Every structure is written in structure tokens, then in C-alpha cells.
Amino acid sequence: MSNLEPKVLDQDEAAVACCSPMVREPLGEAAAVDLAKMFKALSDPVRLRLLSLIASHEGGEACVCDLTGPFDVSQPTISHHLKVLREAGLVGSERRGTWVYYWVLPAALAKLSALLQAPTGESG
């Protein structure tokens, strides 16, 4: 098909897609609510470090016992932050015997990354 006529994207379509750069088309209200939850999960320094600690850990996953050491906050607080990351869909978790392991869900990060992609070469 030709693209002679300009494509018209309505808000709903942007909301469903929700993965294309936000600089190209306005975000729908529903998509914004959904994405805001993910960004909120990233809006705390401890959670940001937790995420990168998990992602960069050997094997791509880390036990909670690996994650409590590097922080000044209590272990229940770490557990709380991990729960926030999990409920935001940014990490997965599984119990194996005594320990609970967490890993990053790459698709979620990629989704946010794509959304923020800006045309730096053109307008910057």
C-alpha cells in the first residue's frame, strides 16, 4: 500500500500501541496511566539501584540475600521495593527452596526505552 495520504493516529491507537516514541504522537490517557505506573516504579533511587543490581548480576538474576547488603535501608524496605518493581511488571521472581530470586523482564524496559527515544539528530 502507498502512504500517499497522511496516516491519522487517534488517541486510542496510540494508547494501544504505547511503544512508539512519544515525541511523534500524543499519548492517550489510558496509555499514560499505564506507563506512569512503570515510571513511578523507577522513580526511587533504591529501586533504580535494585533493578540495575539484579540485571547486572551474574546469570541475570539475584537472590534477595544479594540485594540487602549494598543498601542502608532495612531488609523489609528492600522487600517492599522489590514488590513495587514486581507489581510494575519490571521484574519477575521465584522462590527456590530457602531463597527468592529476582530477574529483570527485558521487554518492559525495552518498552519504556522505545517510548523515550527522541530524534536527537534532527531537533537537538
Added chain:
Amino acid sequence: MSNLEPKVLDQDEAAVACCSPMVREPLGEAAAVDLAKMFKALSDPVRLRLLSLIASHEGGEACVCDLTGPFDVSQPTISHHLKVLREAGLVGSERRGTWVYYWVLPAALAKLSALLQAPTGESG
């Protein structure tokens, strides 16, 4: 100088660079604090829509008068959110006569986008 010897990245350097994917190396505490502020600015649906509305607006910039219409919140609230975006370094603004114009700072978005880039092909 040659770069024959392998480069060693310590935490401090990661904190300064703060633009490489967080999945490769743990984020430093200072970098995490800095980045969390930006993500916090993105953690509200109204601000997310404001940002995409500004970015996708004709000419890459939008007057505040273009931004108050699409929302159910009051004008002072929009002004507040724009201030948050500006103080987070995500948008720039300038007064021209009666109107105030806002535009997206692409480098900031690119910085966050790069940080979130995940190796989807390898581990996902």
C-alpha cells in the same frame, strides 16, 4: 594514548557516565538519585501526556495555552506539572510576549532511553 589495555569501569565512573545501560553495570548511588528525579517527573499521567503533547506539537514546541485544553485539571495544576518537568531537565521554556512556550530537551530523553536499553534478544 592507546587503549590497548582493557577499560575498567568502577562504580564512580558509572555514576558520572550514567548513560550506559543499567543492565550491564550496577548504578552508583549518586547516579541513581539523579536519575530517579527524572523518572519521578515521568511518573504522573498528566506530565507524561504533557511531554508527548509538547514533543509531538507542530514545530516541536507548544504554548501553555495549547496544553491546558486537553486535560481535566486546572490551569495552576498544569503550570505546576510543567514546572516539575522543567526542573527535572526534561523540557525548556521561554516567554515570547504574552505566551510561554515549552519544548522537549531530546538529550534528557535519550539519556533515559539508553539507560533502559535491555538485551532483549539475548536473555528474553
Added chain:
DNA sequence: TACTTGTTTCGACGACTGTCGATACAGGTG
């Protein structure tokens, strides 16, 4: 069973956030 270790949940507290109406400020017009 009792005990130990790893992890989550609970309840509480202070701090921060999003929202509003009222008000102040900036700039154009008559």
C-alpha cells in the same frame, strides 16, 4: 518436634505529592 535463617506482611509515622481556588505577575490593547 524445636530451632535457625531467609523473606514477606503488618501497622504506624513523618514527609512528600497532586489538586484546588485565590491571588499575583507579565504583557498587550484601548
Added chain:
DNA sequence: CACCTGTATCGACAGTCGTCGAAACAAGTA
């Protein structure tokens, strides 16, 4: 000057968030 429009700031309020200690739950060991 007075007046109007566009935008930002102020002060207040309800709701949310990050944190803690205490307690509960999960799983292994003796």
C-alpha cells in the same frame, strides 16, 4: 491609565510514599 488575557505562585487539604520495628510465614536442619 484602566482593562483584559495568559501564566505562575501561594496556601491549604487529602492522599500517597518510604521507612521502620515487630511479627508472621517458608523452608531447611537437627
